[in-house]
Amino acid sequence: MKLKVYADRLSQPSxxxxIFCKVNGIDFEEIEVKLANREQHSPEFKDINPMAKVPAIVDGRLKLFESHAILTYLSCAFPGVADHWYPNDLLKRAKIHSVLDWHHSNLRLGTVKYVFNHKLAPVVGLPLNPEAAAKGKKILSSSLSKIESFWLKGSGRFLVGSNQPSIADLSLVCETMQLELLDEEDRIGLMGPHKKVQQWIESTKNATRPHFDEVHEVLFKVKENLQKQQSLGASSGSSSSSNTTLH
Amino acid sequence: MKLKVYADRLSQPSxxxxIFCKVNGIDFEEIEVKLANREQHSPEFKDINPMAKVPAIVDGRLKLFESHAILTYLSCAFPGVADHWYPNDLLKRAKIHSVLDWHHSNLRLGTVKYVFNHKLAPVVGLPLNPEAAAKGKKILSSSLSKIESFWLKGSGRFLVGSNQPSIADLSLVCETMQLELLDEEDRIGLMGPHKKVQQWIESTKNATRPHFDEVHEVLFKVKENLQKQQSLGASSGSSSSSNTTLH
Incomplete structure (x- = not known):
């Protein structure tokens, strides 16, 4: 039975x-769980993941959620996956676990808190929350600095000094792509000071093309819609965000 | 060269x-990094972990932080560690990664946010924050419910249906021990509805005694001090918490 991936391409871990499956030639079926329609709360999906979050997978008798756990599992379960994604070497693997664990309460927390409270909340009918956004932006900024100064230290093009991408690069770069939803000036303000981070994002894109671009198409469509709504709102003098929809 | 563990026993991941090292007979040197003295910000420690967090380890040329990454590494690097802590079986291992990843933004986030903002903030000179505490308590409550109804589903005494403890049991149970710092009534209110969670904590304690109790002694001393300060405060009619110190 083919691997099933339950996902919404608007979710960065999805x-x-x-992308990981496509790059590694893993045969899978993608099942869309539309977050905008709250499909993650359907009884059918909660039977796969009772936490009501995407992504989740079903592989034979295994039901699994949490994207890092999924990427780790797929790296080991599918023999075609090249070693650099999740190295057998104990020390390299330990460092990858370290950056993945760090991700949760740093880059991920900051990105989600900032982008949601500063930009996306009205899309699901909630008000923007400047205080929460400010907290998120602080965590996000500090996380980008740490990636620049620590995780990308050394001569390697990828995290923890590697010359080839790992599941950590893919996970964290997909997270940074969420910043595309911000206003251009804001995004440049955040990313501008971090030259290594910018190069690393480009290197990860290059290593996973054309799949990286194809899977991110939907994100850029949403970005376009947000911009349209915003300029319409600006010209009519009304707030636009409450009319923005994800699809 | 002996494994070095940089830790503060008041930190649950430390x-x-x-406990993991002691239970598995791993020869190690424990180096105390006193959080109350802000020793995690010293240049010496930041050379080990630039994120200024405990625990961290040094094993030969490897410097590693993030407790889940450390537990995973130690399970693989020390051949004396029994398989049940971090099973070789791919499916069992995947489930353990899933619960460890889930931990970050759920049980851990809720516990830290609630216990700190409701009880410990004055210890480091900050005011209590009832609004943040309420948010933390909600996440904590929901996390305990999910452990009860999902992670402890089935007949196994431990997480994900196992009959022997894994690194996930140890990590999550050490987290729940932080609730000992709450007032008794509050703690019972949180834990009371969750019979399986209570049994699981007992099973994990039993599986790791006498080390579990010994390593938690310092937590119970702090609890005692907090209670003393509180009753002194109550009898003198003044707020006690700002006089409470961790040591």
Missing amino acids: RAVI | RAVI
Whole structure:
């Protein structure tokens, strides 16, 4: 039975899992769980993941959620996956676990908190929350600095000094792509000071093309819609965000 | 060269790593990094972990932080560690990664946010924050419910249906021990509805005694001090918490 991947391409961890499967030639079926329609709360999906979050997979009798756990599992379960994604070497693997664990309460927390409270909340009918956004932006900024100064230290093009991408690069770069939803000036303000981070994102894109671009198409469509709504709102003088929809 | 563990036993992930080493007969040197003295910000420690967090380890040329990554590494690097802590079986291992990843943004986030903002903030000179505490308590409550209804589903005494403890049990149970710092009534209110969670904590304690109790002694001393300060405060009619110190 073919691997099933339950995902919404607007979710950054969903994109990481889909890109990973495509890059590694893993035969899978993608099942869309539309977050905008709250499909993650359907009884059918909660039977796969009772936490009501995407992505999740079903592989034979295994039901699994949490994207890092999924990427780790796929790296080991599918023999065609090249070693650099999740190295057998104990020390390299330990460092990858370290950056993946760090991700949760740093880059991920900051990105989600900032982008949601500063930009996306009205899309699901909630008000923007400047205080929460400010907290998120602080965590996000500090996380980008740490990637620049620590995780990308050394001569390697990828995280923890590697010359080839790992599941950590894919996971964290998909996270940074969420910043595309911000206003251009804001995004440049955040990313501008971090030259190594910018190069690393480009290197990860290059290593996973054309799949990276294809899987991110939907994100850029949403970006376009947000911009249209915003300029319409600006010209009519009304707030646009409450009319923005994800699809 | 002997494994070095940099830790403060008041930090729940530090305790998990220390207990793991002791239970598995790993020869290690424990180096105390006193959080109350802000020793995690010293240049010496930031050379080990630039994120200024405990625990961290040094094993030969490897410097590693993030407790889950450390527990995973130690399970693989020390051949004396029994398989049940971090099973070789791919499916069992995947489930353990899933619960460890889930931990970050759920049980851990809720516990830290609630216990700190409701009880410990004055210890480091910050005011209590009832609004943040309420948010933390909600996440904590929901996390305990999910452990009860999902992670402890089935007949196994431990997480994900196992009959023997894994690194996930140790990590999550050490987290729940932080609730000992709450007032008794509050703690019972949180834990009371969750019979399986209570049994699981007992099973994990039993499987790791006498080390579990010994490593938690310092937590119970702090609890005692907090209670003393509180009753002194109550009898003198003044707020006690700002006089409470961790040591």
